[in-house]
Structure formats: structure tokens, C-alpha cells
Amino acid sequence: MANNINYTSGAKPVWCPGCGDYGVFAGLNSALTQLGIDKEKVLIVSGIGCSSAMPHVFSTYGIHSLHGRLIPVATGAKLANDDLTVIGVGGDGDGYGIGVGHLIHAARRNVDMTYIVIDNQIYGLTTGQASPTSLLGAKTKSTPLGSIETPENPVGVALAAGASYVARGFAGDPVHLAGLIKEGILHKGFAIIDVLSNCVTFNNLNTGDWYKQRVYKIEEGYDPTDMSKAVEKALEAERSNWSKIPIGLFYKKERPTYSEQDITLKKGPLVNQPDPTKQQVLEALDDLR
Amino acid sequence: MASVSVRIAGANGDGIESSGALLIEAAAKNGLHVFGYRGYQSIVGGGHVWYQVRIGDSDLHSHGRGIDILVALNQDAILHQKNSLNNNSIVIYDPSKVNVDALDTSKSRAVKLPMLDIAMEVSGNPIIRNVVAIGAVLKFIGMDIGEFDEIIKTRFGKKGDKVVDGNIQAAARGYNYEGVETACKLSGDGKHRYVLDGNVALSYGAYAAGCKFYAAYPMTPASGIMTWFASNESKGVFFKQAEDEISAINMTIGASVAGVRAMCGTSGGGFSLMVEALGLSGMLEAPIVVVNSQRTGPSTGFPTKTEQADLLFAMHASQGEFPRIVVAPSSVKESFRIGAEALNLAERYQVPVIILMDQYLSECVDSVEQFDLDKVSIDRGKIVKASNGTGKFKRYELTGDGISPRAFPGTKGLEHIAPSDEHNEYGELMSDMLAGLDESIEMRKKMHEKRMKKIDTMLKNETVFVPKVINEGAEYFFVTFGSTTGSAIEATEILKGKGRSFGVVSFEYIMPLDKERTLKLLEGKKLIDVEANYTRQLAQVIKQSTGIEIKDSILRYDGEAFTGDEIAERALLLTN
Known part of the structure; x- marks a missing residue:
């Protein structure tokens, strides 16, 4: 459903020309436009990094939080007001490095939010150090002789942790990405979308062309409800020595969200629930007599 | 004021906490004042644990120093607690489990109570021995056993009549055991307390x-x-x-x-x-x-x-x-x-x-x-509930009092970003492309001043940012904060009994501090700093805020809470 809401703020983006972040901006804007969600009900939460300027190019509500902490901030906001559409946008350093602990628990918890990770395999804002997804041998400012740490497999981590919607997109294909984001927002539960992205300034290895030659869309007929297949798919990039990188929906499972199961949140958004009356407090205090 | 400190001591898993809770409930239902404090360690099973229950006929501010009645559930209880026994104290022990040879008989009287045998006789459940002991304690402090039966019925009713009867009998056997007799009589005022x-x-x-x-x-x-x-x-x-x-x-x-x-x-x-x-x-x-x-x-x-x-x-x-x-x-x-x-x-x-x-x-x-x-009132501050339709919302508006209007996500027309980076009145970033440029230097200064101005506003609008003075006009004052306040108040009462005049200056709201009013309150008073740390942190804050240097300190950093007696004793040494 197309609509005439303008979700963008008109703020000039801070990203370098050619940065993958523009593709994510376009993909998210397109997804919101297709869904037509009321602007005031959208809350975009970011961490710190180039990716985290994302709330500022939108005209919705936003929180630009701390490095690695967008998940708990977004979680708190969603638990407080279930009427909001909460979208987290961060980078690979933010979400797979300093904040990876939160990712595991967000996946288990199944809070109904969408988490977009712009994964460019480098720390860009700090001018080019190795990130958790930098490939073995990647030469960066912090690994001048090449990285000797095995890269993290974020899709695999999300699957193992119990995320109920796991997808990977490519910043160079914003139309495809918009579809994944849209489905992620519609999915009731924790949706993570790892977005392969290029850093034109600090990552000379994983360039836009490098990705273009390697990514392919997960074939028609793939069953995203089959966890074993999803795990196979998640391992494909590593196993093919990065010659074949699948993008698309890896896994999706309908299961109750956190708010649907909590006895307080089941009653409706916390923010709308009444304060206790004096009589209710007195009755509560009777537990102590 | 009269009070008795009862300590139930044994091993983790002996039901010490629930015994303490039972005794507290019994005393409180009788309209007595209670104060309970658990001594325990960071392990799940074993170890030596205790529950000190102080029972009094007026307001209590600490668990009290020493032990008047010790319930020794194992030999460790004698070993670890004997030095804390007060003069004229009573030690209730089970001769089948505990030997009291190590007690100083000039200070303490040992009372035999075969708790385990009685427990097995009335219920077949060894844990009930604690209830036998509680029954005896109730007798020692002159409380009525009848009310205790009601507490047992409420507490154990769900477990069935057999359990209730076992507990009632256990308490009665302890209460009526030979040699168990009322040592002091505490009278409650009949009021029910939380x-x-x-x-x-x-x-x-x-x-x-x-x-x-x-x-x-x-x-x-x-x-x-x-x-x-x-x-x-x-x-x-x-x-x-x-x-x-x-x-x-x-x-x-x-x-x-x-x-x-x-x-x-x-x-x-x-x-x-x-x-x-x-x-x-x-x-x-x-x-x-x-x-x-x-x-x-x-x-x-x-x-x-x-x-x-x-x-x-x-x-x-x-x-x-x-x-x-x-x-x-x-x-x-x-x-x-x-x-x-x-x-x-x-x-x-x-x-x-x-x-x-x-x-x-x-x-x-x-x-x-x-x-x-x-x-208890609820004041949510400056919240804007609807847009007045005049352009972008200034979430971080530069206001006279430093407090800007807040709007919550979901409110139409007031969309904005809450950013951790330095920002302008709209919440727009100044940290990336603008940092160091004239307009952001100016705005950074104003925005920082706006935030910091809230300190002046709170000091102007609130009356709470000064210490409380208890017993104004006293000769000396204990300067303290937090839970130590209670023990300090108790110390003043003990010292009053010795003819000495002490008050308390208790800091609750410590930051921000109204420096002028605090200085006025402290000026000319003889102050003794009492706090549970090594570096006299509150005294440092006072010196920094008011210039007043407090010379004398009563400090503790051994992990234990102050008691009134201890503060009183140390104060006497400092002021004699």
C-alpha cells in the first residue's frame, strides 16, 4: 500500500558518496512507505557508527543511543509502548562486536522489533579497523599484517540464539532489501536483517563489485521454516570460501512475542496503564501485615 | 525503652531465615517494634548463618549490639557467637547437638532444650526444632503463646492440619519446657505494623x-x-x-x-x-x-x-x-x-x-x-501531549529554567530524535558536520549551560537539598548518611542516658547540595563524622561544599553495620 507520508527529514546524510548506507536508507524508506505506518508511531533506534546517523535522515521519532546498546534501548521502548513500530539500525562493530551479547538475548526474547545491521566488515567511523566480520587476512589499520581471527557468522549466531526472522540483504540492491525489511516489520517478533554493505573509504577488499560478484538471491522454493536448511544456508558463504553469498530470507518462525506472554504487557501498552490509586496501594501494603 | 536481641544461629539450610521471620511476625502481631538483620555468606548451602531479631517496646533504629538470647542450633553457633553474648544473656541449646562448655557462665546462662527430640516426637520432622526454640523464646520475653498459634495456622494452613498441629505442639512444648521462664516482659501497644x-x-x-x-x-x-x-x-x-x-x-x-x-x-x-x-x-x-x-x-x-x-x-x-x-x-x-x-x-x-x-x-x-x-503525588514534569502545529518540535528548547518540554513517541507532530551526540534544540546532530564551526560552538555552549542550569533550578525550587538536623541544640552532632543515621540516633539516646547531649545531622539528599543553607546548619556545631568507609567520603563532600573540615571520625569498613552502642562508646572516647 503506497501512501503520501514523507518519512524523510531532509537532513543531509553524513555518509561518503557511494556508501552502502544510502542503499539501506532507500530500502528502509521504501519499506516504511509501502507499509504506510503512521509516522509518529515509528521509532528508529541507532547505536554509534556511520550507520547510526540513520534516525537523523528520517522524520519519525528516534533515539541515537550508545555504541552497542541500541538493542536494549529499543527493547525498553518497545516493552513500554507496544503500539510503536521499533526499528533498530546499527553496524557490524556495534551489533556483532561490542553489543553482541544483547543480540543473543534479543533473539531469545522475541521482542517485536526489526534490527537492521549494516555489515561492511570494517570500523569506518574510527577510520578503518578490523570488525568482527572482517575476513581472515583482511589488512586494516588494526591488523596491518592481516586479520588472524575467524569472522563471526551473524546469520548463524542469530539462528542459534533463536531469532524468529533471519534475513540477509545487500545494500547494492535496495529494492530486494526493502522487501526483507518490510517483511521483517510485519513479522511479529524479533527480526534481524544483516545487510552486506560496502565502505568506500576504508574497506578496499569487500567493495561493491566484490559483493555484486558473489551475492545471489536464495532460490525460489527454499523453505524458510526449516531450521536445518537455514543453518546450511548460513554456512554457505564460509564453505564456498566467500564465492557464493546467499541473500534473502533464511529463516522465519511464528512464535509468541515477549509482550504477548507477559501478564502485564498482555493487558496493552504499558504506557497506557493507569497509576495505582491510594486504595490499591493500601491493599498492596496489606501483604506486609 | 526496653529491647531484647534474639539471635538464631546455625547452618545454612537449618531454616534460620524462616525462624527469624516467624519470631518477627509474632512480635509485630503483639504490637511490639521489631528490627531484623540477617548475617549470611555468599554460598548456597552450609556456612554459618544467623538472624538477629531485636524486639522492643518503642522505635528501634538498629539490630542492637550483642545478643541477649542466643538460639544455638549447632556447635558453630557457640563457637562464633559466644563473644557477642551480652551480660545476663541466655543460651538455648539442644544437649544432643551442642556442648556449652566454652560459654562464660558469669555472663550467660545456658538453658537445655531437647529441640530435636521434641520435634521428632510431635511431628517426625527435624526442622520443626526451630519452632520449639521460638516457643521458648516467646516465654523468655513474656509473650502470649495463644497469638502464636494463630500465626502458625495462617502460615502453615495450606500444608494441612497435621503440619499445623505439629507446629503448635512444638511451640507449646518449647514454651512450657522446664527451666524456660520469663526473663523480661515487653509490652506491645496493640498496633499492627508493616x-x-x-x-x-x-x-x-x-x-x-x-x-x-x-x-x-x-x-x-x-x-x-x-x-x-x-x-x-x-x-x-x-x-x-x-x-x-x-x-x-x-x-x-x-x-x-x-x-x-x-x-x-x-x-x-x-x-x-x-x-x-x-x-x-x-x-x-x-x-x-x-x-x-x-x-x-x-x-x-x-x-x-x-x-x-x-x-x-x-x-x-x-x-x-x-x-x-x-x-x-x-x-x-x-x-x-x-x-x-x-x-x-x-x-x-x-x-x-x-x-x-x-x-x-x-x-x-x-x-x-x-x-x-x-x-505520595505524581508529578511528571513538562510533558507536551499534542502539537500546536507550529513547525518542528524543540525537544531541547533553550529555556530559562533549563527544563525543556518532553513529548513521547506516538504523539503526532512532535517527532524528534533523542541523541547521545551533542545536538541543537531540535535534537539534530552537531557532532559530525558542524563540530568546530561557529554555529555549533555557540550552540554547544548554550545547550551545555541549559542542561547544567537545571541544578540551579532544582536548588531554587526544592527544599530537600539540605541535611536533616535531629536534636538541634545538642552539644555534639554525628554527621552521617544512609542507614548509619539509625544507629547514630540510637547512640544519641544511649548517650543521653549517660548525661551527654548529642544530635544527628543526616544527609539524605547529598547531590546537589544547597551549600549556603547547609553551611548555616553546620556552622558553629561540634561535628563527628560517622560513615561506613575508610576515606570519609561524606566529610570530603562537606568540606568541598561548605569548607567545613570535620576533624573527628567514627568509621567502620569491616563489612558490619554500626550499632548505637558502638557509636556511643567511640563518641565518649573522642569527647571525654
Whole structure:
């Protein structure tokens, strides 16, 4: 459903020309436009990094939080007001490095939010150090002789942790990405979308062309409800020595969200629930007599 | 004033805590004042644990020094507790388990009570031996056994008549055992009191003031707050156990920005993890309440023991400058009031409020006649509920009092970003493309001044940022904060009995501090600093704020709480 809401703020983006972040901006804007969600009900939460300027190019509500902490901030906001559409946008350093602990628990918890990770395999804002997804041998400012740490497999981590919607997109294909984001927002539960992205300034290895030659869309007929297949798919990039990188929906499972199961949140958004009356407090205090 | 300190001591797993709770309930139902304090260690089974229950006929401020009646459930109880026995004390022991040869008979009288045999006879359940002992204690302090039967019926009714009968018989056999006779008679006033610890009082206060959201990671001694919120979700509050304290405080900030009253809690170690986000709350001007229940540090320290050594840390934690409020409740009753008021202050000034509890205050049980619910109000500060249609919303508007209007996500037309980076009035970034350019230099200065101005505003509008003086006109004053206030008050009463005139200056709201009014209150008084740390942290704050240097100190940093007697004795040495 197309609509005439303008979700963008008109703020000039801070990203370098050619940065993958523009593709994510376009993909998210397109997804919101297709869904037509009321602007005031959208809350975009970011961490710190180039990716985290994302709330500022939108005209919705936003929180630009701390490095690695967008998940708990977004979680708190969603638990407080279930009427909001909460979208987290961060980078690979933010979400797979300093904040990876939160990712595991967000996946288990199944809070109904969408988490977009712009994964460019480098720390860009700090001018080019190795990130958790930098490939073995990647030469960066912090690994001048090449990285000797095995890269993290974020899709695999999300699957193992119990995320109920796991997808990977490519910043160079914003139309495809918009579809994944849209489905992620519609999915009731924790949706993570790892977005392969290029850093034109600090990552000379994983360039836009490098990705273009390697990514392919997960074939028609793939069953995203089959966890074993999803795990196979998640391992494909590593196993093919990065010659074949699948993008698309890896896994999706309908299961109750956190708010649907909590006895307080089941009653409706916390923010709308009444304060206790004096009589209710007195009755509560009777537990102590 | 008369009081008796009863200590039930044995091994972890002996049912010490439930025995203490039974005794407390029995005394409170009789209209007596009670104060309970558990001694325990950071292990799940074994170890030597005790529960001290002080019972009195008027207000009690601490668990009291020493033991008047010891229930020794094992040999360790004699070994570890014998030095704490007061003169004319009574030791109740089971001759089949405990040998009392080591007792100083000039101080203590040992009373045989075959608890285990009686327990097995009446119920076949060895744990009932504690109830036999409680029965004996009730006799020693001159209480009626009839009311105790009712308590047993209420408490164990669900377990069936057999269990109830076993317990009633066990208590009666202890009460009537040969050699068990009334040693003192405490008279209750018949009033029913709430019996609760500081953590529970704080939780109730926050609940009464509309706190909807509590997030925490388990950490002694703050976990009692978590337990309260987790078990009271049916009352319309929400509790989230987080994966760590970093997550707990960040969730709390997210909930606050989304529009609910939100609080998180921990002890010093977890507070250390929360430090970065404390600054986030300052920068977003997102009101939150953070409870730090202090325990003995540094590092893991004594997880189950008390200290007041996080004061300067709480006042200065996180990089940069931002306004905050630090408040240390002085009693269980005040924990309720401050649990409520902290939320108002946080929202009125859009700042983080740190409530400094300590292990003693968090976990000691006090009897409180009534909480002043009429004084609990909910003031959510400057909130804009609808757009007036005049362009972009200035969430961080430069205002005269430093407080800008808040709007919650979901409100049409007031969309904005709450950013951790420095920003302009709309919440737009100045940190990337504008940093260092003229317009951002100017705005940074104004925005920082706007935030900091809130300190002046709160000092101007609130009357609470001065210490409380108890017994104005006294010759000497104990200067203290937090739970130590209670023991200091008790010390003044003991000293009064010795003909000495002492008062207390108790700092509850420590930051910000109204320097002029505080100076006026302290000037010309003879002051003795009493605090549970090594570096005299409160005295440092006082010197920095008022210039007054307090020479004499009574300090403790061995993990144990002060008692009134101890402060009184040390004060006599300092002032004689």
C-alpha cells in the first residue's frame, strides 16, 4: 500500500558518496512507505557508527543511543509502548562486536522489533579497523599484517540464539532489501536483517563489485521454516570460501512475542496503564501485615 | 525503652531465615517494634548463618549490639557467637547437638532444650526444632503463646492440619519446657505494623508513585527489589530481567523515552557497568531512577556485607558534566518516601536520580506503623501531549529554567530524535558536520549551560537539598548518611542516658547540595563524622561544599553495620 507520508527529514546524510548506507536508507524508506505506518508511531533506534546517523535522515521519532546498546534501548521502548513500530539500525562493530551479547538475548526474547545491521566488515567511523566480520587476512589499520581471527557468522549466531526472522540483504540492491525489511516489520517478533554493505573509504577488499560478484538471491522454493536448511544456508558463504553469498530470507518462525506472554504487557501498552490509586496501594501494603 | 536481641544461629539450610521471620511476625502481631538483620555468606548451602531479631517496646533504629538470647542450633553457633553474648544473656541449646562448655557462665546462662527430640516426637520432622526454640523464646520475653498459634495456622494452613498441629505442639512444648521462664516482659501497644526491609519499602514507594518499569540483573543486595517487581506484576508493574546491567539501564532509558516511569537497580559492580548509560540519561535528558545498594568493595568484596563507599563514585560516575541527584534514604520508612519522590524529581528535572542504599538498609527488616500515602503525588514534569502545529518540535528548547518540554513517541507532530551526540534544540546532530564551526560552538555552549542550569533550578525550587538536623541544640552532632543515621540516633539516646547531649545531622539528599543553607546548619556545631568507609567520603563532600573540615571520625569498613552502642562508646572516647 503506497501512501503520501514523507518519512524523510531532509537532513543531509553524513555518509561518503557511494556508501552502502544510502542503499539501506532507500530500502528502509521504501519499506516504511509501502507499509504506510503512521509516522509518529515509528521509532528508529541507532547505536554509534556511520550507520547510526540513520534516525537523523528520517522524520519519525528516534533515539541515537550508545555504541552497542541500541538493542536494549529499543527493547525498553518497545516493552513500554507496544503500539510503536521499533526499528533498530546499527553496524557490524556495534551489533556483532561490542553489543553482541544483547543480540543473543534479543533473539531469545522475541521482542517485536526489526534490527537492521549494516555489515561492511570494517570500523569506518574510527577510520578503518578490523570488525568482527572482517575476513581472515583482511589488512586494516588494526591488523596491518592481516586479520588472524575467524569472522563471526551473524546469520548463524542469530539462528542459534533463536531469532524468529533471519534475513540477509545487500545494500547494492535496495529494492530486494526493502522487501526483507518490510517483511521483517510485519513479522511479529524479533527480526534481524544483516545487510552486506560496502565502505568506500576504508574497506578496499569487500567493495561493491566484490559483493555484486558473489551475492545471489536464495532460490525460489527454499523453505524458510526449516531450521536445518537455514543453518546450511548460513554456512554457505564460509564453505564456498566467500564465492557464493546467499541473500534473502533464511529463516522465519511464528512464535509468541515477549509482550504477548507477559501478564502485564498482555493487558496493552504499558504506557497506557493507569497509576495505582491510594486504595490499591493500601491493599498492596496489606501483604506486609 | 526496653529491647531484647534474639539471635538464631546455625547452618545454612537449618531454616534460620524462616525462624527469624516467624519470631518477627509474632512480635509485630503483639504490637511490639521489631528490627531484623540477617548475617549470611555468599554460598548456597552450609556456612554459618544467623538472624538477629531485636524486639522492643518503642522505635528501634538498629539490630542492637550483642545478643541477649542466643538460639544455638549447632556447635558453630557457640563457637562464633559466644563473644557477642551480652551480660545476663541466655543460651538455648539442644544437649544432643551442642556442648556449652566454652560459654562464660558469669555472663550467660545456658538453658537445655531437647529441640530435636521434641520435634521428632510431635511431628517426625527435624526442622520443626526451630519452632520449639521460638516457643521458648516467646516465654523468655513474656509473650502470649495463644497469638502464636494463630500465626502458625495462617502460615502453615495450606500444608494441612497435621503440619499445623505439629507446629503448635512444638511451640507449646518449647514454651512450657522446664527451666524456660520469663526473663523480661515487653509490652506491645496493640498496633499492627508493616514489617518490611528497605528494598521492599523502596519498591512499594516506587509502585505507589507510578513506576511501571523495573529492569535489573540479579545482584546481592539489590535483588530484593527485583523479587518484589517480579512477583507483583499482577499489580500492573512490569519487570524485565536483563542479560547484564548495561542492558538493564539502557532498557530503562528506552522505556523512559517511550513515556513510562522507569527504574533499574543493582549493587556497586553492576553500577560500574551502568556508568556509560548514566551519561546517556544525562544527555538525552531521559529521567530514570538507578538504585545502587552498596556492599563491601572493592571488586566482589563481601557480597553479603554492608558499606557506604560508593558515595563519591555515584556523584561522579560517567564522563563529562551533567546534572544528577544522589539521595541516600536514612531508614526503611524513608526508603518508601524516597522510592516515590525520586521518580518525581527525575521527571521534573529530566535527570538521572541515583538512590544509594546499602546492604544493611536493603536487607534489614523494620516495623513501620504507617506510610504517608497522602504525601505520595505524581508529578511528571513538562510533558507536551499534542502539537500546536507550529513547525518542528524543540525537544531541547533553550529555556530559562533549563527544563525543556518532553513529548513521547506516538504523539503526532512532535517527532524528534533523542541523541547521545551533542545536538541543537531540535535534537539534530552537531557532532559530525558542524563540530568546530561557529554555529555549533555557540550552540554547544548554550545547550551545555541549559542542561547544567537545571541544578540551579532544582536548588531554587526544592527544599530537600539540605541535611536533616535531629536534636538541634545538642552539644555534639554525628554527621552521617544512609542507614548509619539509625544507629547514630540510637547512640544519641544511649548517650543521653549517660548525661551527654548529642544530635544527628543526616544527609539524605547529598547531590546537589544547597551549600549556603547547609553551611548555616553546620556552622558553629561540634561535628563527628560517622560513615561506613575508610576515606570519609561524606566529610570530603562537606568540606568541598561548605569548607567545613570535620576533624573527628567514627568509621567502620569491616563489612558490619554500626550499632548505637558502638557509636556511643567511640563518641565518649573522642569527647571525654
